[in-house]
Amino acid sequence: MQQNLNMGVKRKLDEIDPVPESMTLEYQRQSILNISMSKLRKSPTRRVEPPLLRSVLILNTLKYIENELKKEGVQSPSSESVFTIPDADPQAVAMDVLPSQDTSLLDSHKMDTEVSPCPTPFQHIGPLPSIDTFVGSRTVSSESKVQLESPVPTVDICKSSNFDFIDSGQSNYFSSFRVEEMLSDIDFTFSDFDIYSSIATGMKLTPLSAEDVVHSFPHQNGSPNENYTNILSSGVSPYCKGEAAFDDLENIMQILVGS
Amino acid sequence: MSLKSTADIISCVEFNNDGDLLATGDKGGRVVIFQRDKSNPHGAGHAGRGEYNVYSTFQSHEPEFDYLKSLEIEEKINKIRWLKRTNPANFLLSTNDKTVKLWKVTERDKRPDGYNLKDETGILKDPSTVTKLRVPVFKPMELMVEASPRRIFANAHTYHINSISVNSDQETFLSADDLRINLWHLEVTDQSFNIVDIKPANMEELTEVITAAEFHPTECSLFVYSSSKGTLRLCDMRAQALCDKSAKLFEEPEDPTNRSFFSEIISSISDVKFSHNGRYMVTRDYLSVKVWDLNMDTKPIETYQVHEYLRSKLCSLYENDCIFDKFECAWSGDDRHIMTGSYNNFFRMFDRESKRDSTLEASRENMKPRTVLKPRKVCTGGKRKKEEISVDCLDFNKKILHTAWHPKENILAVAATNNLYIFQSKD
Numbered sequence: 001m002q003q004n005l006n007m008g009v010k011r012k013l014d015e016i017d018p019v020p021e022s023m024t025l026e027y028q029r030q031s032i033l034n035i036s037m038s039k040l041r042k043s044p045t046r047r048v049e050p051p052l053l054r055s056v057l058i059l060n061t062l063k064y065i066e067n068e069l070k071k072e073g074v075q076s077p078s079s080e081s082v083f084t085i086p087d088a089d090p091q092a093v094a095m096d097v098l099p100s101q102d103t104s105l106l107d108s109h110k111m112d113t114e115v116s117p118c119p120t121p122f123q124h125i126g127p128l129p130s131i132d133t134f135v136g137s138r139t140v141s142s143e144s145k146v147q148l149e150s151p152v153p154t155v156d157i158c159k160s161s162n163f164d165f166i167d168s169g170q171s172n173y174f175s176s177f178r179v180e181e182m183l184s185d186i187d188f189t190f191s192d193f194d195i196y197s198s199i200a201t202g203m204k205l206t207p208l209s210a211e212d213v214v215h216s217f218p219h220q221n222g223s224p225n226e227n228y229t230n231i232l233s234s235g236v237s238p239y240c241k242g243e244a245a246f247d248d249l250e251n252i253m254q255i256l257v258g259s
Numbered sequence: 260m261s262l263k264s265t266a267d268i269i270s271c272v273e274f275n276n277d278g279d280l281l282a283t284g285d286k287g288g289r290v291v292i293f294q295r296d297k298s299n300p301h302g303a304g305h306a307g308r309g310e311y312n313v314y315s316t317f318q319s320h321e322p323e324f325d326y327l328k329s330l331e332i333e334e335k336i337n338k339i340r341w342l343k344r345t346n347p348a349n350f351l352l353s354t355n356d357k358t359v360k361l362w363k364v365t366e367r368d369k370r371p372d373g374y375n376l377k378d379e380t381g382i383l384k385d386p387s388t389v390t391k392l393r394v395p396v397f398k399p400m401e402l403m404v405e406a407s408p409r410r411i412f413a414n415a416h417t418y419h420i421n422s423i424s425v426n427s428d429q430e431t432f433l434s435a436d437d438l439r440i441n442l443w444h445l446e447v448t449d450q451s452f453n454i455v456d457i458k459p460a461n462m463e464e465l466t467e468v469i470t471a472a473e474f475h476p477t478e479c480s481l482f483v484y485s486s487s488k489g490t491l492r493l494c495d496m497r498a499q500a501l502c503d504k505s506a507k508l509f510e511e512p513e514d515p516t517n518r519s520f521f522s523e524i525i526s527s528i529s530d531v532k533f534s535h536n537g538r539y540m541v542t543r544d545y546l547s548v549k550v551w552d553l554n555m556d557t558k559p560i561e562t563y564q565v566h567e568y569l570r571s572k573l574c575s576l577y578e579n580d581c582i583f584d585k586f587e588c589a590w591s592g593d594d595r596h597i598m599t600g601s602y603n604n605f606f607r608m609f610d611r612e613s614k615r616d617s618t619l620e621a622s623r624e625n626m627k628p629r630t631v632l633k634p635r636k637v638c639t640g641g642k643r644k645k646e647e648i649s650v651d652c653l654d655f656n657k658k659i660l661h662t663a664w665h666p667k668e669n670i671l672a673v674a675a676t677n678n679l680y681i682f683q684s685k686d
Contacts, residue, residue: 028520028574029520031574032520032574032577035577035578039580046331046333047329047330047331048330048331048332048333049328049330049356049419051419051583052418052419052437052438052468053437053468053470053487053527053583054580054583056465056466056467056468056487057487057523057524057527057583060466060523060524061520061521061523061524063466064520064523065520
């Protein structure tokens with residue numbers, strides 16, 4: 001006689017649906033990540049420069065989460081190798097930090113995102129993207145064509161969305177971009193660019209006046225002209241960002257070509 | 260809170276060196292100075308206390324527009340610092356995000372009377388009607404307080420100024436923004452010396468900013484600055500022109516048991532103040548105040564918890580941005596007490612000798628003069644006692660960020676949004 005297997009068996013919640021501690025930690029991490037990203041995106045009500053302290057602290061929190069995930073990625077080896085490009089969803093402009101994205105961080109950018117079915121280990125190709133990739137990719141809005149004119153952040157977007165460049169046609173962000181267009185607009189002639197003020201201006205970068213450049217360096221007794229020459233000779237090459245950009249370009253090309 | 264009143268939000272509070280004057284700056288760029296009423300001295304018997312009445316009001320800063328970055332520069336007064344009084348006039352420095360101004364506040368209580376060529380209304384007289392000459396005399400008039408800008412120290416900060424501090428030599432002062440500290444001479448407005456620069460060559464590597472800076476009260480070559488990573492750096496200007504290498508680094512090792520996603524954010528120091536005797540410093544981070552001995556850089560000598568019950572709420576406080584609130588702290592004149600603000604219009608005082616602490620509330624219910632404030636208590640869990648308030652009922656919009664303690668007496672000035680409260684000790 002076959003017994004109803006369910007009869008008389010008292011089911012405990014834990015047994016059916018165990019909630020391991022790591023999941024809640026991950027959930028917390030995920031929500032902090034989401035909150036952080038939306039904070040960086042939000043523009044202040046008045047057109048003032050957002051406080052640098054706040055931006056730095058938020059970005060450091062993101063970095064901390066990123067490191068934690070990296071550590072976990074190393075500690076829990078999975079079947080997939082670290083260097084594979086996930087076949088996922090080309091529409092998800094994935095933050096390379098998070099293996100699993102269950103929400104709507106990207107929804108507000110009007111992109112269809114799909115939830116990755118299961119957490120994949122942290123993957124990236126090449127060097128760890130610098131923190132401004134988070135800022136860069138988040139503050140690009142598909143409406144604003146001004147993005148074509150903003151040099152460095154656009155290049156960094158390439159860096160961060162390496163895996164998703166596979167089929168750029170499907171990506172709302174990048175369909176209108178062509179690599180050559182991006183690079184042709186890049187202006188490497190500034191030396192005091194900082195990502196934090198670019199957050200404020202909605203990624204519209206303005207060239208610095210000589211005065212700004214001069215005042216950004218320690219005052220010396222010499223004339224402003226002397227200070228300006230010091231800047232150039234001090235090794236902070238205005239072109240240093242350009243070299244990094246070309247490295248990224250190479251990376252991207254490799255992925256596109258599939259080699 | 261309606262939009263109309265945001266300009267009245269007090270953004271700084273500062274007593275002058277003898278405590279006779281109290282200056283407040285607000286979000287609308289105005290400075291209001293209160294003066295202690297001297298006509299009611301402490302008498303035997305009647306506990307007459309000098310009250311603070313409005314002495315002068317003036318518009319210190321106006322909103323500006325930075326055309327290069329297409330951004331507004333707020334007129335909000337970030338800090339006010341008084342100069343020591345050397346003549347009948349009073350001088351104070353006030354600053355917004357970008358520009359420091361030196362204001363001279365003078366009194367006029369006499370006016371000349373008896374001109375020969377002008378009549379009382381100032382209209383020129385017909386010379387033919389003038390029959391004799393007289394010497395004009397000064398006659399008393401109603402007190403008029405005038406404020407005039409004497410120096411404007413501009414265009415030296417790329418980032419937002421968070422602190423100004425007058426040197427004990429009373430001739431120089433420093434202004435600190437997120438990444439740099441400049442040294443000025445009060446007489447010279449077109450030049451400043453950069454004494455600290457922590458801007459990395461590549462802004463992408465930026466992880467730490469300057470949050471506050473102050474000169475030592477007696478050593479004119481020493482100053483301290485605090486960072487967003489919870490460190491203090493004591494610098495000596497005699498060592499070198501650019502004081503990037505600090506003379507001393509004060510940092511407490513992190514407690515690994517308390518590590519969380521928000522550890523760094525809550526360790527960020529929002530204010531640092533030297534004690535009056537110059538031997539100690541007090542710092543305020545999000546959850547605590549710490550007293551440091553200048554001779555010991557390994558850890559603070561005292562730590563007081565301001566609102567430890569918020570530790571479990573950090574995620575919500577991060578979400579609503581409260582975790583970024585910058586609270587100030589203050590020493591009492593004898594360096595025995597420390598005061599700082601909290602939420603729900605509460606402020607906290609710590610007695611360093613008896614190790615007792617108290618929580619008081621700045622509210623309109625206590626508005627009647629000479630009302631003795633009842634100590635408040637926050638209950639964290641379990642059964643709430645009658646007078647206690649539970650953590651979840653705290654109003655996080657009512658925050659006391661700016662407080663000042665009279666330099667000699669036990670008088671506190673507490674700014675609660677757009678109201679200023681002045682409390683006096685009854686002893």
